[in-house]
Amino acid sequence: MTGHKAEEVQDFLINIGPQHPATHGVLRLVAKLDGEEVVAVDPRIGYMHRSLEKLAEKRTYHQVVPFTDRTMDYVSSMFNNWVYCGAAEKLMDIEVPERAEYLRVIVAEINRMASHLLSLGSIGIDTGATTYFVWCFAAREKLVKLLEDISGARLTYCYMRIGGVIDDTPEGWADKVRVTLEEVVGEIPRYRRLFHDNFIWKMRSRDIGILTPEEAVKLGAGGPCLRGSGVNWDLRRDMPYSIYERFDFEVPLGSRGDVYDRMECRLEELRQSARIVEQALDDLPEGPILNSRVPRIPAPDAGEAYMRIESPRGELGCYLVSDGSYQPLRMKIRAPSFVHIGMLPHISVGYTLSDMINILGSLDPVLGDSDR
Numbered sequence: 001m002t003g004h005k006a007e008e009v010q011d012f013l014i015n016i017g018p019q020h021p022a023t024h025g026v027l028r029l030v031a032k033l034d035g036e037e038v039v040a041v042d043p044r045i046g047y048m049h050r051s052l053e054k055l056a057e058k059r060t061y062h063q064v065v066p067f068t069d070r071t072m073d074y075v076s077s078m079f080n081n082w083v084y085c086g087a088a089e090k091l092m093d094i095e096v097p098e099r100a101e102y103l104r105v106i107v108a109e110i111n112r113m114a115s116h117l118l119s120l121g122s123i124g125i126d127t128g129a130t131t132y133f134v135w136c137f138a139a140r141e142k143l144v145k146l147l148e149d150i151s152g153a154r155l156t157y158c159y160m161r162i163g164g165v166i167d168d169t170p171e172g173w174a175d176k177v178r179v180t181l182e183e184v185v186g187e188i189p190r191y192r193r194l195f196h197d198n199f200i201w202k203m204r205s206r207d208i209g210i211l212t213p214e215e216a217v218k219l220g221a222g223g224p225c226l227r228g229s230g231v232n233w234d235l236r237r238d239m240p241y242s243i244y245e246r247f248d249f250e251v252p253l254g255s256r257g258d259v260y261d262r263m264e265c266r267l268e269e270l271r272q273s274a275r276i277v278e279q280a281l282d283d284l285p286e287g288p289i290l291n292s293r294v295p296r297i298p299a300p301d302a303g304e305a306y307m308r309i310e311s312p313r314g315e316l317g318c319y320l321v322s323d324g325s326y327q328p329l330r331m332k333i334r335a336p337s338f339v340h341i342g343m344l345p346h347i348s349v350g351y352t353l354s355d356m357i358n359i360l361g362s363l364d365p366v367l368g369d370s371d372r
Contacts, residue, residue: 011033013032017029026367027044029041029044036353038356045338045367045370047367061162064331065160069081069156069157072333073313074156075115079108079111079312083307083318088298096242102243102284103165105243109273109274110147110177113269114140115313116267118136119266121133126361131194135194143180146173149173166289174281185274191267192267196263206259207256208358208359224269224314224364228261229257232251241308247279252265299326302324304319306319318333319334
């Protein structure tokens, strides 16, 4: 109107979290919006800090193992055990019995499947597909029961030890694993009909949150976040550890690097993990499950070691330094969730607020993995 100046439209800030189900944990996102469009986003972490790396300096090497379950990626506890025990074994020059190596692979791949089902179901409920969430968690429950049967726990397994594993398979467990894997993998076509081939999901995920191969490598992406961008890299195949070179499996790849491709990689990895477990069960040797020569209170010679493994979220690393005492001088964890949360500002700008929630879900962060 005449005599009135038009008001300048300004961007505004909105806080999401840290207590919010769409942030997949206690993550705070400070989003700058222009209407519904994301102009910038600032992830804020640290709301679940437990000081694992400092605590390790005040514990013996064996005492650190249970902390890895509870203070890191609690959705993938087997991998936390494995990466720490592997680093300690390198530091102490300890050989793991062959049967224990097979059992480590079996429980880890079952844990990978359970972790991916949680990720798939969670992004389903983020998108409004409640039925898909329920189906994924029903399948995940079967896998968690297998891990409970062998370890005694449903989340914080504490199954691996320096030099092997703590317990052997219960009677009939291997047969139960085969039946369960067949049931879980048999559900995948149903997941595809309900959700992955649904045009609503494709509209909400295709060409959303694109991460180019160059950006993925530059930003340090790993796991499905890296392979969803078409980068053909998997530590189990390309830098084999344990006994992974003995197994035949494929590495699923995406082509666009968007939300859809990242979730497709996780879905297909269910098949590949089941394939690895079946081969490991077929070849499972007899023998001891724990190296009996590991000291009760080890004091390795001064030195350092680094172990890296392919966790459900990407490269998980553990760096250990010994000064010759009974406690680690230093422990440092390379956590994939920390890296992936840092990628969020690079791939969210220009999309809507609701798109950003799906982008975050496709990165599959676990805040315990980030806030160590």
